[in-house]
Amino acid sequence: MSKREWSRRDVLRQCLAVGAIIVPAGWGEAEVLHAWFDAQAALQPTAHVEMGPFYKKRAPSTTKLRAAADPGMPLTVRGRVITTNGESVGGAKLEIWQANHGGLYDLEGFHYRAALSVPPTGVYAFESVMPGHYPARVARHVHYFVTAAGQTPLSTQLYFSTDEVFGGDPDKNYSKDPLITSRTLVRPVTLAGQPESATASVEFELVMEKA
Numbered sequence: 310m311s312k313r314e315w316s317r318r319d320v321l322r323q324c325l326a327v328g329a330i331i332v333p334a335g336w337g338e339a340e341v342l343h344a345w346f347d348a349q350a351a352l353q354p355t356a357h358v359e360m361g362p363f364y365k366k367r368a369p370s371t372t373k374l375r376a377a378a379d380p381g382m383p384l385t386v387r388g389r390v391i392t393t394n395g396e397s398v399g400g401a402k403l404e405i406w407q408a409n410h411g412g413l414y415d416l417e418g419f420h421y422r423a424a425l426s427v428p429p430t431g432v433y434a435f436e437s438v439m440p441g442h443y444p445a446r447v448a449r450h451v452h453y454f455v456t457a458a459g460q461t462p463l464s465t466q467l468y469f470s471t472d473e474v475f476g477g478d479p480d481k482n483y484s485k486d487p488l489i490t491s492r493t494l495v496r497p498v499t500l501a502g503q504p505e506s507a508t509a510s511v512e513f514e515l516v517m518e519k520a
């Protein structure tokens with residue numbers, strides 16, 4: 310048994326001894342170790358979703374995708390790029406693209422397209438608007454393509470729990486869009502401000518898998 314596992318067991322014994330953790334009757338150390346440590350040992354990599362036809366290379370390096378006069382609800386997206394062990398992936402390159410409020414992609418230029426360099430903390434954020442619906446897709450979404458040294462490139466999409474297509478119940482309805490490969494990609498939306506000028510924010514963590 311490795312030193313790390315002994316250390317976890319020691320911590321667990323101490324927690325049990327002082328009542329810092331309370332477990333169901335009948336559980337032994339093995340059950341608690343499994344429930345508490347093993348279950349947290351590895352995060353699931355973020356689900357893959359296809360890149361689709363609207364990706365463009367050489368997007369500008371900016372965190373501000375939204376111009377001041379743009380229609381649509383202002384949207385801030387924040388998150389971290391991490392490994393399945395929860396370590397920050399500093400130096401990751403994060404490419405994002407989305408339709409505008411009216412559901413249109415900018416195919417001529419780079420509006421609502423950006424490339425972000427992720428700092429050592431793994432934290433990223435950008436300012437945009439809530440993307441519109443467009444005919445070929447069911448759900449509103451933001452595309453991501455994330456690359457980093459030593460990690461498998463990740464193509465995925467962010468969805469919004471408030472999207473009309475989920476009818477208020479994304480648990481039940483997320484697969485109404487056949488491209489949504491995992492419920493975990495549909496994120497809660499936090500509204501702030503006044504009703505007539507509300508802004509939305511969403512957290513979206515990106516978990517990369519070792520190459």
Ligand SMILES: [Fe+2]
Pocket residue numbers: 361363408446450452
């Ligand atoms: Fe799309």
